[in-house]
Amino acid sequence: MSILRTAISQALLVCVVLVLWEGCVDLLDVSPDKLPAPSVILATIWSDRSALASAVATTLYEAIIGLLAAILVGVLSGIAFFRWRLLERMFLPYFVGSQAVPIIAFGAIMIMWFGNGIASKAVIAFYLSFFPIAVNTLAGIRTVDDGEIGLLRSFGAKPRKILLKLQLPAALPSIFTAVRLGASLALVGAIVGEWFGAARGIGVVLLTAMFDYRIPQLWAAIVLIGLTGAALFGVVASIQKKIAWWQTEA
Amino acid sequence: MSADARITMPACSIQTRAVRLFDRLYPPVLAGLLLLATWEFVIWWFKLPNFVLPSPAEILVAAANDPQNLLHDTITTIGEALGGYIAGSLLGLTVAIVFVAAPIMERLFMPLYVTINSVPMVAYGPLAIIWLGIGSFSKIALILFSVSYTVLINALAGLRSCDPAAIALLRTFGAGRWTILLKLRIPAALPWIFNGLRVAVVHSMILAIVLEMLGANAGLGWSIFKSTQMMNFVEAWVAVGMSVIVSLIIYSIVTRISRWAVWW
Numbered sequence: 001m002s003i004l005r006t007a008i009s010q011a012l013l014v015c016v017v018l019v020l021w022e023g024c025v026d027l028l029d030v031s032p033d034k035l036p037a038p039s040v041i042l043a044t045i046w047s048d049r050s051a052l053a054s055a056v057a058t059t060l061y062e063a064i065i066g067l068l069a070a071i072l073v074g075v076l077s078g079i080a081f082f083r084w085r086l087l088e089r090m091f092l093p094y095f096v097g098s099q100a101v102p103i104i105a106f107g108a109i110m111i112m113w114f115g116n117g118i119a120s121k122a123v124i125a126f127y128l129s130f131f132p133i134a135v136n137t138l139a140g141i142r143t144v145d146d147g148e149i150g151l152l153r154s155f156g157a158k159p160r161k162i163l164l165k166l167q168l169p170a171a172l173p174s175i176f177t178a179v180r181l182g183a184s185l186a187l188v189g190a191i192v193g194e195w196f197g198a199a200r201g202i203g204v205v206l207l208t209a210m211f212d213y214r215i216p217q218l219w220a221a222i223v224l225i226g227l228t229g230a231a232l233f234g235v236v237a238s239i240q241k242k243i244a245w246w247q248t249e250a
Numbered sequence: 251m252s253a254d255a256r257i258t259m260p261a262c263s264i265q266t267r268a269v270r271l272f273d274r275l276y277p278p279v280l281a282g283l284l285l286l287a288t289w290e291f292v293i294w295w296f297k298l299p300n301f302v303l304p305s306p307a308e309i310l311v312a313a314a315n316d317p318q319n320l321l322h323d324t325i326t327t328i329g330e331a332l333g334g335y336i337a338g339s340l341l342g343l344t345v346a347i348v349f350v351a352a353p354i355m356e357r358l359f360m361p362l363y364v365t366i367n368s369v370p371m372v373a374y375g376p377l378a379i380i381w382l383g384i385g386s387f388s389k390i391a392l393i394l395f396s397v398s399y400t401v402l403i404n405a406l407a408g409l410r411s412c413d414p415a416a417i418a419l420l421r422t423f424g425a426g427r428w429t430i431l432l433k434l435r436i437p438a439a440l441p442w443i444f445n446g447l448r449v450a451v452v453h454s455m456i457l458a459i460v461l462e463m464l465g466a467n468a469g470l471g472w473s474i475f476k477s478t479q480m481m482n483f484v485e486a487w488v489a490v491g492m493s494v495i496v497s498l499i500i501y502s503i504v505t506r507i508s509r510w511a512v513w514w
Contacts, residue, residue: 009357014361014362014365089274089278090280094281097498100498100501101455101498102455102460103494105470108463108478108490111478112302112483112486113302192372195460195464206373206376207376207464210379210464213380222369226373229370
């Protein structure tokens with residue numbers, strides 16, 4: 001109940017700020033080239049709706065392809081790390097180290113390798129979200145109690161069965177934590193990837209609006225990117241609720 | 251086994267430590283060497299031209315060829331990242347303390363902070379450049395904002411983390427609100443704060459580089475952008491490699507400091 005109340009009061013607060021913003025722009029006669037009023041931004045979104053929708057769809061497509069590939073390969077490499085200790089000791093330090101490095105800079109090279117199309121952005125989205133998913137899969141598998149493994153083994157369960165029935169389900173919350181992080185990383189990867197070179201996408205809208213000095217369009221793109229990120233996050237969270245329903249933590 | 255060795259032969263402890271260090275280090279080093287060897291081999295075997303994949307040696311030579319420019323770009327990027335990082339950390343800490351001291355401020359301003367930060371920071375890049383120009387200032391401002399949020403979230407969680415019983419105990423001894431803040435809450439929050447500070451290092455490097463790609467006069471991101479536009483691919487590799495090295499150095503310094511400050 002109190003969560004609902006804070007949510008309502010926060011929404012109210014944001015509304016108040018929007019009204020104040022609108023009022024100030026109106027009263028002080030700020031030019032839309034400096035700071036467009038919320039109503040101008042909304043009007044821009046509405047009048048450009050078809051172009052903006054297809055731009056968002058392109059970027060979302062790139063991010064989702066990259067994220068799905070990252071989940072698949074990330075979970076598999078987490079399992080491989082768990083199975084082969086030497087593999088973990090050889091490569092895990094690099095996986096962890098990649099988190100301390102702006103690997104997004106490699107995006108420029110991905111554009112050279114995979115061209116200007118959708119593939120290069122999906123690759124960037126993939127490798128940005130891949131590392132945390134692999135690391136968290138391994139960490140999640142490791143949390144399983146030895147006693148439970150021993151119990152299953154005493155019933156004659158093979159390692160493969162233990163992995164599928166016990167260790168992977170136990171790792172799900174940890175994997176989902178990484179996937180939620182990965183969802184926003186994949187979106188950022190797709191947008192920045194479009195800056196390196198692309199013909200379509202919301203990143204392109206952002207870039208051309210900057211070069212042509214169309215400030216309302218710029219704001220419209222920012223708002224849409226925020227909404228897209230929230231939607232992607234919401235989808236992952238609701239899938240998590242369905243698959244890992246026993247985990248109460250949101 | 252190594253534990254046994256330590257108990258039975260205390261004189262050899264330095265040696266065992268070296269053995270253990272070697273034990274921990276050889277797999278990643280082996281992997282690194284394997285990677286480098288594969289890299290060189292692939293180029294040699296497929297006869298790849300250097301615009302597809304330059305060899306590590308070529309990249310090093312290119313870096314050594316023009317040290318002046320590389321140094322200038324590196325210093326620019328480090329300056330932006332560190333400037334925004336330090337100012338942002340201070341801002342985040344100050345805001346966190348204000349929020350804890352005056353909860354009404356938190357209820358008023360936190361939702362705004364959260365709303366603004368629900369959009370990926372890089373999306374504000376073009377706006378920062380339009381408002382503040384293509385110089386270093388736009389990068390520092392955006393990094394400042396992003397870092398302050400990361401530090402604020404972590405510091406708030408940390409300041410709230412301390413045991414209410416401990417607060418009550420200090421209060422019975424007559425400690426005021428500020429004493430409790432200084433002696434109890436801030437020390438309790440330190441591990442959290444440093445966690446935020448570590449994450450923020452990477453964010454500030456990423457933002458500095460990505461924003462330089464949008465528009466700049468100098469910097470590693472600018473160099474990456476420029477060299478890909480001019481099809482000078484070895485140069486792009488030099489800048490990417492340099493940004494990796496710089497981040498690793500800053501990250502390890504912050505980790506060192508956090509280990510020193512949070513010694514418990």
